Amino acid sequence: MVTLTKSQALTTLIWVRFILGTISWFLPKVMTKVMLIDGKANPALPYGLRLFGARDVLMGVLISAPQGENLNRQLYIGVVIDLIDAVASGIAGFTGQIPRRSGILCCSGCLVGASLGAAALGKGPLVRKAVAH
DSSP: OOOBOHHHHHHHHHHHHHHHHHHHHHOHHHHHHHTTOOTTTOTTHHHHHHHHHHHHHHHHHHHHSOOHHHHHHHHHHHHHHHHHHHHHHHHHHHHTSSOHHHHHHHHHHHHHHHHHHHHHTTOSTTBOOOOOO
16 A cells, blocks of 8 residues: 655645646546546536636645644645545435446545545555654
């Protein structure tokens, strides 16, 4: 299993937020394909993806400079947002609002984001544990 230091997890999370947010904002049709959602059947989807993109870039900005308690607070908020997004993706896939495999894919992506945030806080399954000498 891949493990990361807190710093590696933070850097990865920042880049993931910037990349996904930018693609969602500037190339929403590409993101619909990545998410396995039919953009033609959902013509309003680019609007929602642009909202998501703006939010994700802002979340990346908010964790790129602060340290200490301010950084930890933003990371905790991000983990909560990612978990809420995971639930929303699961509900959408389960109820048929989006294809089931899209729900699974999006839910998985949200859980990766939450896990990276937890690792940046020094918690969760991705964090590299200190080795006792």
